[in-house]
Amino acid sequence: MRDWQPSASLETLKNRARLLQRIRAFFHARQVLEVETPVLSRAGVTDPHLESFATEDLGQTFYLHSSPEFPMKRLLAAGSGDIYQLCKVFRRDERGRRHNPEFTLLEWYRLDMDHHQLMQEVDALVRAVLNEQLTLEATRYFSYRQLFETFTGLEPFSAGVEELKQYTGQQGLQISGIEADDKDAWLDIILTHVIEPALPRNCPVFVHDYPASQAALARIREGTPAVAERFELYLNGMELANGFHELRDSKEQRRRFEKGNRARQQAGLAEVPMDENLLAALEAGLPDCSGVALGVDRLLMLALGKTDIGEVLAFDSQRT
Amino acid sequence: MASYSTNEFRSGLKIMIDGDPCSIIENEFVKPGKGQAFNRVKLRNLKTGRVLEKTYKSGESVEAADVMDTDMQYLYNDGDAWHFMHPDTFEQVAADKSAIGEMSKWLKEQDTVTVTLWNGVPIAVTPPNHVVLTVVETDPGVRGDTSGGGGKPAICDTGAVVRVPLFIDQGENIKVDTRTGEYVGRAKDE
Numbered sequence: 001m002r003d004w005q006p007s008a009s010l011e012t013l014k015n016r017a018r019l020l021q022r023i024r025a026f027f028h029a030r031q032v033l034e035v036e037t038p039v040l041s042r043a044g045v046t047d048p049h050l051e052s053f054a055t056e057d058l059g060q061t062f063y064l065h066s067s068p069e070f071p072m073k074r075l076l077a078a079g080s081g082d083i084y085q086l087c088k089v090f091r092r093d094e095r096g097r098r099h100n101p102e103f104t105l106l107e108w109y110r111l112d113m114d115h116h117q118l119m120q121e122v123d124a125l126v127r128a129v130l131n132e133q134l135t136l137e138a139t140r141y142f143s144y145r146q147l148f149e150t151f152t153g154l155e156p157f158s159a160g161v162e163e164l165k166q167y168t169g170q171q172g173l174q175i176s177g178i179e180a181d182d183k184d185a186w187l188d189i190i191l192t193h194v195i196e197p198a199l200p201r202n203c204p205v206f207v208h209d210y211p212a213s214q215a216a217l218a219r220i221r222e223g224t225p226a227v228a229e230r231f232e233l234y235l236n237g238m239e240l241a242n243g244f245h246e247l248r249d250s251k252e253q254r255r256r257f258e259k260g261n262r263a264r265q266q267a268g269l270a271e272v273p274m275d276e277n278l279l280a281a282l283e284a285g286l287p288d289c290s291g292v293a294l295g296v297d298r299l300l301m302l303a304l305g306k307t308d309i310g311e312v313l314a315f316d317s318q319r320t
Numbered sequence: 321m322a323s324y325s326t327n328e329f330r331s332g333l334k335i336m337i338d339g340d341p342c343s344i345i346e347n348e349f350v351k352p353g354k355g356q357a358f359n360r361v362k363l364r365n366l367k368t369g370r371v372l373e374k375t376y377k378s379g380e381s382v383e384a385a386d387v388m389d390t391d392m393q394y395l396y397n398d399g400d401a402w403h404f405m406h407p408d409t410f411e412q413v414a415a416d417k418s419a420i421g422e423m424s425k426w427l428k429e430q431d432t433v434t435v436t437l438w439n440g441v442p443i444a445v446t447p448p449n450h451v452v453l454t455v456v457e458t459d460p461g462v463r464g465d466t467s468g469g470g471g472k473p474a475i476c477d478t479g480a481v482v483r484v485p486l487f488i489d490q491g492e493n494i495k496v497d498t499r500t501g502e503y504v505g506r507a508k509d510e
Contacts (some may be wrong), residue, residue, distance in 0.1 A: 049355055093327060093378070094357070096349025177377030178356070188355040189375065216354045232353070242353045293353075 007310040007319055012300075016312065019300055020086065022129045023106060032082040032108060037071035039064055039087070044272030046260030047216070051092035052272070053101075063272070064090040067293055068107055069217065070278040073246070076109055076289060077281035084108035086296065097308045098238065100317050104296040111289045115218070115229045115245040118290035119206045122233055122241055126204055126299070133303040137203040144210050144227070151195045157211060157225045161186055168193070184213055196237050205234040217256070218244035233294070235302050243292030250282035322384040326359040326376050334366070334387040337374065341366045341385035341438045349378070366436060367418075367443050385438065389446075392435045394427050402427065404435050404442070415442035425480035426451050426498045447498045452507040453478055454493050461489035471503075 006013070027034065040062040044052050052063040065071075068085050075083055089105045110118055123139050130136065148156040154167060164186040168175055171194055178185045199205050208231040212220050215228035229245035247253055257274035264271055300312040310316030324335060329347040336342070342363040351357035357378035364371050366387060376382065392404040392413070401414040402424065413435065419442045420427070426447035427433065436444040453476035474484040474494070482496050484503045493507035 047354070049351075049357065094349065094351060096351075099349055099351065174372070174374045176374060177380040182356075185356040185377070188352050189358070192350050192352060192358065193360070193375065214354060230354075239353055 003319065006314050007316040008312055008314055012304060012306070012312055013314060015304060016300055019129055019296070019303065023086065023125070023296070026125050026128050027084045027108070030082075032084050032110075033080065035072065035075060035080070035083045035085050036087070037065075037068045037075070037085065039090075041065055041070070041275070042273065043070065043275035043277065046257045046264065046272055046274055048260060048263040048267050048269060051269075053090050053092055066091050067105060069291070069293070070275045072107060072109060072291070073278060073286055074281040076111075077284055077286045082108070082110050095317060098298060098301075100297070100309050100313060102317070103309070105293050106296050107291065107293045109246070109289050109291040111287050113290045115208060115231050115243055115290050118243050118245075118292055119208065119231055119233075122243065122292055122294070123204050123206070125294075126233070126235065126240070129299070130303050134202070139204045139206065140200055141206045141208065144207055147195060147207050148190070151198050152190060154190070156187055164190060184211070187211070187214075196234065196239070199234050199237050201236050203235075207232045207234070215247075215256075216242075216244065217247050217253075219247045219249075231292075238298055238302065239295075240298055240302070241292050241294035243290060245290045246286065248282060248286045248288070250279050253282055254279055322386075323381045324384055326378050326380050326382070329359055329361060334385040335363075336383040336385045337363065337365070337372070340368070341387050341443065342372070343387070345371065350375075351378070366438065369444075387443075388437045389434050390437060391432055394429055394431050394433055396429060397424070397427075402445070404433070404445075407432070413437070413440075413442050415445060419443050420445055423447055425476075425478050426496075428453065428478055449497060449499060450495055450504060451498055452493050452495055453480060453482070455484070455488060455490055458484065458488060458490055462486040 024034065042060065042062060044063040045066050050066050052066050054061055054063050056062060067089050068087055072083060072085060085107050087105060088102050090102050092101060094101055110121065127136060142150065145156060148154045152167065161181060161183045164183065168189055173193055175189060209227040210230045212226045212228050215230060218228040218230035220226050220228055231243045232239060233241040261271045297309050297312050301309060304312065306312055324333060329344055331344050331346060333344045334341055335344065342365050344361055344363055346362040348360045350360050359376045359378055362371060362373050390406065392406055395403040395405055401416055402420050403412055403414050405412045423445050428451055431448065431451060433448065434446040435442050455474045456477050458474035459472050471483045471485055473481050474488060475481055482501065482503050484494060488494060495504040495507045497504050
């Protein structure tokens with residue numbers, strides 16, 4: 001017999017609708033404008049760790065967006081002011097208890113805020129929408145360096161790859177396929193296998209000021225060492241949001257796109273066309289702003305104590 | 321050589337690790353939003369039975385293990401090896417002590433068991449959940465005592481020692497749960 005039934009209970013779907021309402025009410029009260037941008041784009045994402053779905057129309061390739069970041073920044077450059085979007089995004093080959101190849105993202109941008117101010121607002125949003133289901137304790141903030149020092153005793157900026165590798169061995173981890181010189185991958189192993197499970201529970205945990213090599217689209221603050229003005233939010237050990245004090249320099253943005261494509265080439269992945277519209281918008285001028293993307297399905301999982309993302313989706317990827 | 325990509329990982333899949341066939345118990349996809357994706361897997365080494373954990377970079381290929389579970393009839397033990405026969409092809413295989421291990425005490429001639437073959441060679445044997453054994457040695461039965469309290473050890477025809485109620489006598493057939501090693505009841509004549 002075909003399993004045509006939803007993967008979420010009807011009770012959960014009612015909670016989902018209520019969560020979306022509360023998110024919209026939060027931004028309505030703060031006068032942040034809701035926008036919609038195209039799901040299909042001629043440009044892709046050059047990040048070697050993100051694989052976009054591709055389709056075609058009139059002989060041209062279009063990519064399904066993995067986040068609405070580029071067109072939203074074009075709106076900001078065009079003078080939109082504060083904006084937010086709730087939309088489905090698509091990422092290939094991501095499937096697991098916390099991953100579904102299509103999922104709902106809440107993304108928003110605030111003018112004249114740095115990443116610390118935006119962390120405060122993310123905290124306020126999470127508390128506002130979860131207050132019916134979860135009682136949260138005081139929020140914790142760690143810099144990336146403090147986080148590693150607190151939970152592993154490692155100094156992530158000065159540690160060599162060999163030291164990181166040795167540490168994973170001491171923790172009893174058997175790792176296969178990570179290149180010996182890929183320091184960021186070894187840091188990711190330690191973050192996901194050792195630190196995430198040890199993070200404090202029942203309170204939002206923000207991590208900020210990442211290694212410059214993990215900046216993505218964040219601006220880099222000069223210093224020793226230079227750090228990326230990027231943050232992540234964890235709740236009960238689950239990664240929930242990623243934010244940036246946004247990079248405004250179009251030349252630097254082009255260099256990062258090119259670097260991404262070079263990394264893709266080295267990894268045997270197809271290069272993707274970079275978003276020239278975004279680069280032109282940055283050239284014209286992006287206002288000083290911070291932006292963040294938050295996984296709505298995971299937020300609902302945490303609110304309802306669900307452990308599999310399929311339990312909060314009307315139909316998970318197995319049932320489509 | 322056959323291989324699987326991490327994208328194909330699921331529980332029950334058989335892969336090779338450090339020269340030993342292993343079965344995936346659990347596969348977890350782990351990916352930081354802006355970083356490398358991994359598959360964190362929990363596996364059982366099919367030769368030793370030991371459980372281990374390993375993390376692969378997503379997209380990596382891993383050698384497949386040619387492992388098959390086959391229902392076969394247990395024939396006899398010749399002192400060194402245990403012999404099994406495929407009921408349809410009558411093909412026979414012999415398993416040594418390392419493959420049989422503790423399971424020898426549940427093997428009764430003519431019973432159908434699951435033989436795990438790796439490259440055609442038996443590496444493990446799983447008896448049925450319930451087997452009927454004959455008690456060959458135990459203290460005399462206490463008639464009328466059906467309280468079930470206490471109990472006493474009984475040696476069975478396969479060499480297994482099972483704790484049985486006081487009323488069980490030598491020569492009786494008993495049903496035993498091979499997963500727990502516990503007495504289930506008197507075997508009814510079938």
